[in-house]
């Protein structure tokens with residue numbers, strides 16, 4: 001749900017490059033970036049090979065406005081070129097442009113998929129890339145392997161002037177966020193919302209409305225955002241994922257997730273509602 005410049009995904013690279021391209025270069029799970037006075041930037045070069053780094057694989061990603069975008073994987077243990085560093089995606093989150101961050105997430109997932117789908121999951125034969133789509137094919141049994149995506153629901157539960165937030169065990173800070181969890185096979189998104197909120201907090205929900213979505217590349221999730229209303233139930237310790245679950249009002253909010261996250265966009269929308277007295281069910285386009 002980036003506000004965004006137009007990114008057009010594609011698999012086949014242009015024959016000739018006429019402008020500098022963006023290069024999303026990863027070493028293991030770290031992105032090659034150039035730190036500057038106002039955050040960090042992604043490499044822009046005519047050809048990545050100008051840097052002389054050993055490239056293990058390259059994928060064309062598509063075009064962001066007039067710039068081609070590529071993902072490359074660099075061999076392990078090679079030092080970064082002068083003035084650049086390798087940084088985890090979580091570390092650059094909020095420090096690079098939002099559109100570029102989202103393409104970096106895409107790049108990381110495509111490299112990871114390429115690395116982990118070298119052999120057929122059914123018969124073990126070496127796979128080969130399909131020339132015009134993001135897929136690998138087994139030449140022996142024909143099984144197709146596409147990049148993996150794990151859908152997860154994320155939900156802002158409201159009860160009058162209060163919202164339900166949780167402090168997850170996995171958070172390194174004392175931040176509170178909206179309730180989230182993976183969708184199970186055979187489940188609708190709405191069922192996943194009801195189950196997750198109940199499992200994690202003890203609360204039952206109703207009036208579930210779609211809000212918006214956000215790719216989340218840790219490692220390959222798609223966060224699908226909803227709002228819901230409190231139906232009944234009391235807060236309970238839940239399934240152990242959370243250290244604390246509480247109702248908060250607009251005036252007693254705890255430390256919140258980064259502005260770029262869908263969790264924060266859900267919370268900010270609630271805060272706008274509180275100010276304007278109008279209910280907004282989905283994000284503004």
Ligand SMILES: [Zn+2]
Pocket residue numbers: 120121122123124125138139140141142143
């Ligand atoms: Zn096979």
